[in-house]
Amino acid sequence: MKQLKTELFMDTFLQQTFNAISLGAIYSLFALGYALVFSVLGVLNLAHSALFMWGAFIGLIATDHWGLPLWVAFPLAMLGAGLLSVALEIVAFRPLRRRNAARISQLISSIGAAILLVNIAQLIFLEIYSRTEGYFPRDLISNEPIIIESLSLRISPVRVVIVVAALVLMVALQYMVTNTRVGQQMRAVAFNQRIAGLLGINVSTIFILTFFLAGALGGAAGMFYGLVFGTVDPFIGQDIALIGLTAIVLGGMGNIQGALVGGFLVAAIQTLSTAVGGSSYRNAIVFVLLFLILLVRPQGLLGQAESTRA
Amino acid sequence: MDPIIDALLSVLRPIGITEIVLQFMLVNAILGVSIYLTLYTGMFSLANAGFMAIGAYAGVLITTQLDLPLFAGLIGGMVLAGIIALPIGYPVLRLKDIYLAIATIGFGEVVRIMILNFDSLVASTLSNIEGERVRFELLGGARGIRSIPKLTETWHLMLFLLVIMFLLIRLHRSRFGRAMAAIRQDESAAANMGIDVVYIKNAVFILSAMLAGAAGAFNGHLTRIVTPDAFGFDKAVDILAFAVLGGMGTWVGPIVGGLVLTALPEVLRFLKEYRGVFNGLVLLVVIVYLPGGLINPTGWRKTWRWLTRRISGDPPETPAPSAPSNTDGGD
Numbered sequence: 079m080k081q082l083k084t085e086l087f088m089d090t091f092l093q094q095t096f097n098a099i100s101l102g103a104i105y106s107l108f109a110l111g112y113a114l115v116f117s118v119l120g121v122l123n124l125a126h127s128a129l130f131m132w133g134a135f136i137g138l139i140a141t142d143h144w145g146l147p148l149w150v151a152f153p154l155a156m157l158g159a160g161l162l163s164v165a166l167e168i169v170a171f172r173p174l175r176r177r178n179a180a181r182i183s184q185l186i187s188s189i190g191a192a193i194l195l196v197n198i199a200q201l202i203f204l205e206i207y208s209r210t211e212g213y214f215p216r217d218l219i220s221n222e223p224i225i226i227e228s229l230s231l232r233i234s235p236v237r238v239v240i241v242v243a244a245l246v247l248m249v250a251l252q253y254m255v256t257n258t259r260v261g262q263q264m265r266a267v268a269f270n271q272r273i274a275g276l277l278g279i280n281v282s283t284i285f286i287l288t289f290f291l292a293g294a295l296g297g298a299a300g301m302f303y304g305l306v307f308g309t310v311d312p313f314i315g316q317d318i319a320l321i322g323l324t325a326i327v328l329g330g331m332g333n334i335q336g337a338l339v340g341g342f343l344v345a346a347i348q349t350l351s352t353a354v355g356g357s358s359y360r361n362a363i364v365f366v367l368l369f370l371i372l373l374v375r376p377q378g379l380l381g382q383a384e385s386t387r388a
Numbered sequence: 389m390d391p392i393i394d395a396l397l398s399v400l401r402p403i404g405i406t407e408i409v410l411q412f413m414l415v416n417a418i419l420g421v422s423i424y425l426t427l428y429t430g431m432f433s434l435a436n437a438g439f440m441a442i443g444a445y446a447g448v449l450i451t452t453q454l455d456l457p458l459f460a461g462l463i464g465g466m467v468l469a470g471i472i473a474l475p476i477g478y479p480v481l482r483l484k485d486i487y488l489a490i491a492t493i494g495f496g497e498v499v500r501i502m503i504l505n506f507d508s509l510v511a512s513t514l515s516n517i518e519g520e521r522v523r524f525e526l527l528g529g530a531r532g533i534r535s536i537p538k539l540t541e542t543w544h545l546m547l548f549l550l551v552i553m554f555l556l557i558r559l560h561r562s563r564f565g566r567a568m569a570a571i572r573q574d575e576s577a578a579a580n581m582g583i584d585v586v587y588i589k590n591a592v593f594i595l596s597a598m599l600a601g602a603a604g605a606f607n608g609h610l611t612r613i614v615t616p617d618a619f620g621f622d623k624a625v626d627i628l629a630f631a632v633l634g635g636m637g638t639w640v641g642p643i644v645g646g647l648v649l650t651a652l653p654e655v656l657r658f659l660k661e662y663r664g665v666f667n668g669l670v671l672l673v674v675i676v677y678l679p680g681g682l683i684n685p686t687g688w689r690k691t692w693r694w695l696t697r698r699i700s701g702d703p704p705e706t707p708a709p710s711a712p713s714n715t716d717g718g719d
Contacts, residue, residue, distance in 0.1 A: 122486045122489075122490075169672070169676075170672060170676065173676045173677075174675070174676060177679070179679060181485060181486060182432050182485065182486070182489075183675050183679065185486060185489065186628065186632055186675045187671070187675045187676055189625050189628070189671060190669070190670075190671030190672035190673075190675060191668065191672055192668070193625070193664060193667055193668030193671065194665060194668030194672060195668075196664070196668075197662075197664030197665040197667075197668055198665060200664065201661065201662070201665070204661075316620075319621075320493065320494070320621070323493070323494075324494075359501070359505065361497065362498055362502065362505075365494040365495075365497045365498045365501070366498060368490070368491070368494040369480075369494045369495065369498070372487055372490060372491045372494075373479050373483075
């Protein structure tokens, strides 16, 4: 009897672990965008969740409305979200930076931009679907679950695709930041804008590139989210905005590896708390954690202390 | 007070502001003051929506469950919000800038989720103690509390706002108020001058929470329904927008911001489905092009000079390098 119970536990444990990994892949991709902008510009872009939603939305329109295949729709979603992100930089952040405004003003303008983007999406949703949600076509990726008998694991192919694609994107970003010239320039700008500018780096271009990359990653996360859960509405960014915040605070604001770790950690905590105590408290636990980390270790788990912070 | 309100309404009604709209405008003006207090002390807190929720639920429970008058509900809501603000503020106010913003956003969400699950939590705890299934219903979960009596009158709100305004004027001339401004300008310098920074910050945080709680109690008896979803992150942003639009430089700003931003959708009826787009645009345009908000005399003069120069076609004078602010992490 006891043997059976342990086996059952192990089964669900493996299943839940896999679910947590695929959820964590989405959170991490999303948090990467947050962290990228924060590390290079030192501002918190609260409109990032709107870009996430737009990524899912563009993917939805491409597959459902225009009937494009996934391999076209996915780059399109990333491109669209990336371009929107660049527009955001030009409209909402650059004028404030030029004026040398406080960081809080940039936070507020990003909130304004987020409201704007969400409401525009809502109008377009109503126009196309005459309601505020849309459904991804079911047959984009095979529906047959992959069943591994020996571990009694049921894996939906969508989640496999997502985990693989997310890992590819993360590795590509890491390679870009550490090993390419552009990546070096980005790190130089992150370290000190003024000196980087004096060394001949075009700071504005780097900013635009950073925003593009962040938006594209957020859009990819949004598209994945839509594929996993099937439905998309203009408000899917709300929950993930705070989850992403928790992830980057956990990992240390503006720390790229930290964002990855934070994303997977939040997903693990959510999955675990859902398995133990039901789904109603999973976000409460995440936010209590956010609260405690900020108080005890504001530089995050992987971050280094910085005097200008808390 | 009735003749004054009637006179006011007869002016406002033609532009689409009915009595109920006026009441919401006044509630939001109170919320504007609530966030103004923390901003004036240099604390970027977004916890107001959470405290508003606490005040609303406490106030409504006092009037509906205990059958006490609105005044008792108001006091109860304010006191409870203040009591909860104390243990929250003490650790959190050590944080600055966006870190404080994030922590207070987290607080608001925790409050919302707690209210959402309060009934089931109590029910399951009671069931564990009693050993049998117990039904428990107080806050109503996601459905909220319904059919609350409409007790809030326009004159309540007006009187409350007038009292606050009087106290604000007194505050600005007091030692306490000057200490608040000093902390905003430079916290370390203020501490060096002998200001008890921790005490002032916490006191302001509690005051702000109490005002938000009062607004919540009033609001609950206006809308006649309170649901946890009404006090989410969106509400926190709305409250912030009052201060941003009105301008954070003077206490008049957030009040005007609250009044204007609530009235605008009613006055501009044709906006209807574009209301959300409009709200976002207002926030974005004001913070980018009108950083001081609506009530900001120096800012308006500057804008006016810039406009006249543009129109007359004079060569633009070389812009003076703006003094780098100490909160800016630009370099």
